[in-house]
Amino acid sequence: MGEPNNIIKFPIPDSESGPQISSFLTKNESVASPQTTAIYERILTQLRAKDFHFESSDKKNYINTPLKYSRELKVDLPKKGDSMDESTKMMLERLERDSREREERYHKDAQEREQRFRDEVKEQADLYRTEAKEREERIEKMINGLSTEIKEIRSEASQTTKHVQSMVTSNTWGFIATVLAIVALAVTLFIALSPQSNNGQTSNSNPTKVESTK
Structure with missing residues (x-):
């Protein structure tokens, strides 16, 4: 063989x-x-x-x-497994590298999302702060305007009260004067029309006539 x-x-x-x-x-x-x-x-x-x-x-x-x-x-x-081990090792290294890169990307994406969220929160906070400040300024202006209007209304009310009081006082004194005038007229008429006053006038007129005859 x-x-x-x-x-x-x-x-x-x-x-x-x-x-x-x-x-x-x-x-x-x-x-x-x-x-x-x-x-x-x-x-x-x-x-x-x-x-x-x-x-x-x-x-x-x-x-x-x-x-x-x-x-x-x-x-x-x-062995045949050596080449498989090398390829497996290369594949594992590649997977590990991909995993690290993926983890880095995820970490970077998470940081970017967190930064964007912080920026949005900060922007919203600034916007709310600005709106609150403007609203506060408008409220202060409104309060100042209302206080000015209240002062004007109080002044007008005070002047009106004084005018009414003066009118009431003048009307009161006018009423009193009118009453006194009416009383005076009544007394005068009463005196003028009383019979004693007529008798007195006649008695006084007779002696004057006698004396004139003599």
């Missing part, structure tokens, strides 16, 4: 040749791929880094698959 195309042949040096492992690799070029080549190069790099010692003094050709060879030499092959 012929050897499979994907068989890897590693020439293993004996212990006398030192700890360094030969780096050449023979494989079928028709089956090799860049990914497989990278895997083999990584295996050799790990072997050199770990400095393996082989107890056999004879040169042996270990013909194994990459997985079996790595298991015997305890070399970790790059």
Whole structure:
């Protein structure tokens, strides 16, 4: 039976040749791929880094698959999950970055909304304060106008009261004078028309006549 195309042949040096492992690799070029080549190069790099010692003094050709060879030499092959881990790591980093950016945007939006709300509240407070001040000024002007009108009304009422009082006083004195005049006229007429006054006048007139005859 012929050897499979994907068989890897590693020439293993004996212990006398030192700890360094030969780096050449023979494989079928028709089956090799860049990914497989990278895997083999990584295996050799790990072997050199770990400095393996082989107890056999004879040169042996270990013909194994990459997985079996790595298991015997305890070399970790790059698993298919490594690329997934890297992509997952990149995706997680991207998600984390997006999350931070989203959080920053939310924080910035919240700050902007808060600032707009504060500006609106301040503007409304200034508007209410201005309106209250104008309303207070109008009320003060109205109060001052009402107080002026009240003073004028009081002055007019006082003048009217004085005028009425003077009219009442004049009417009272006029009534008293009228009554006195009427009483005086009545007394005069009574005296003039009384019979005693007529007798007195006749008695006084007779002696004058006698004297004139003599």
